[in-house]
Amino acid sequence: MTTNMGLKEAGRRVLHLTFQDGLWDIFIGWLMLFGGIRSLTDNPWFSLAALGSVLLYMGGKLLITAPRLGRVKFGPALRARIGVARLVIAIAVLGTVFLLALVLSGQRPSAKVAGPLMVLGTTAVFLLIAYVWDFRRLYVYGLLMGISMTLEETVGDPIGAIVQCVFGGIALLVGLVVLVRFLHDYPTPVEGSPAEEAGDVNP
Amino acid sequence: MSTPEERSEELHPLADIDQVIHAPARLMVVTYLYVVESADFVFLMRLTGLTWGNLSSHLGKLEKEGYIEIQKEFVGKKPHTMIRLTDRGRAAFREYKRRMQQVLGELPE
Numbered sequence: 155m156t157t158n159m160g161l162k163e164a165g166r167r168v169l170h171l172t173f174q175d176g177l178w179d180i181f182i183g184w185l186m187l188f189g190g191i192r193s194l195t196d197n198p199w200f201s202l203a204a205l206g207s208v209l210l211y212m213g214g215k216l217l218i219t220a221p222r223l224g225r226v227k228f229g230p231a232l233r234a235r236i237g238v239a240r241l242v243i244a245i246a247v248l249g250t251v252f253l254l255a256l257v258l259s260g261q262r263p264s265a266k267v268a269g270p271l272m273v274l275g276t277t278a279v280f281l282l283i284a285y286v287w288d289f290r291r292l293y294v295y296g297l298l299m300g301i302s303m304t305l306e307e308t309v310g311d312p313i314g315a316i317v318q319c320v321f322g323g324i325a326l327l328v329g330l331v332v333l334v335r336f337l338h339d340y341p342t343p344v345e346g347s348p349a350e351e352a353g354d355v356n357p
Numbered sequence: 358m359s360t361p362e363e364r365s366e367e368l369h370p371l372a373d374i375d376q377v378i379h380a381p382a383r384l385m386v387v388t389y390l391y392v393v394e395s396a397d398f399v400f401l402m403r404l405t406g407l408t409w410g411n412l413s414s415h416l417g418k419l420e421k422e423g424y425i426e427i428q429k430e431f432v433g434k435k436p437h438t439m440i441r442l443t444d445r446g447r448a449a450f451r452e453y454k455r456r457m458q459q460v461l462g463e464l465p466e
Contacts, residue, residue, distance in 0.1 A: 165392045171404055224399030225432075225439070229392050343399060 179329030186322030193315035395441035
């Protein structure tokens with residue numbers, strides 16, 4: 155093993171440690187599940203529930219992950235990788251807003267163009283982030299998302315929505331299993347422990 | 358014509374290996390600190406798998422050598438300790454890497 159390989163591996167491990175909490179899986183699973191339920195029921199409240207995944211993710215990071223894993227400020231190389239992923243997400247959000255603006259302004263884009271564009275765009279975003287972060291489960295979720303969206307575009311509801319719910323449920327389940335394992339493997343340092351006395355246990 | 362120091366380096370490259378970094382646990386700590394800007398004690402403990410006492414002892418040695426810097430900051434109202442590699446520590450690690458590559462590169466297959 156050369157030192158360069160060692161440094162690459164060290165960077166990968168630092169990044170991977172922050173993914174061991176299962177929160178990404180829960181976030182994606184929740185988003186897909188409630189997105190599917192929204193399509194099935196046509197109830198807009200489920201869209202809000204789907205967006206709740208963002209709060210769930212942020213709250214989980216703050217209240218579950220940070221006290222157990224500690225804190226890290228990434229170096230330039232890791233920051234650049236995270237920056238690329240953020241850029242991809244920002245472009246995807248802007249693309250979605252642009253499509254939404256077209257719909258709201260009455261200039262409905264052709265379903266033949268908008269549908270495949272959304273499927274390809276969403277799948278590409280997931281696959282690209284998975285590649286940049288070297289987060290393998292994200293490849294699977296990207297493909298599952300692509301399959302369910304393609305079904306929704308081709309076969310239509312309820313089959314597309316049901317498949318999306320099933321895939322969301324699978325991701326959610328995987329996330330919960332990973333989270334339980336994480337809670338078991340990384341307990342919060344207890345009050346009065348050496349790490350706590352050193353002032354390293356986060357509130 | 359090489360100087361006596363250069364000849365000595367050519368003959369005994371291992372003798373000049375930085376022993377502070379060379380210890381496996383410290384090498385692990387320094388490698389991880391090299392790829393991040395800073396990390397707290399708990400994160401390093403999780404990453405390296407070292408116990409509190411072990412990590413504390415190794416960090417003490419690295420700090421004594423001036424390779425790491427321990428910064429106290431506040432998260433909310435709680436004091437918080439972040440650990441970072443100093444410029445001296447980064448330079449020492451780069452030099453260690455260079456020497457090890459030299460030593461290993463010269464070994465026969």
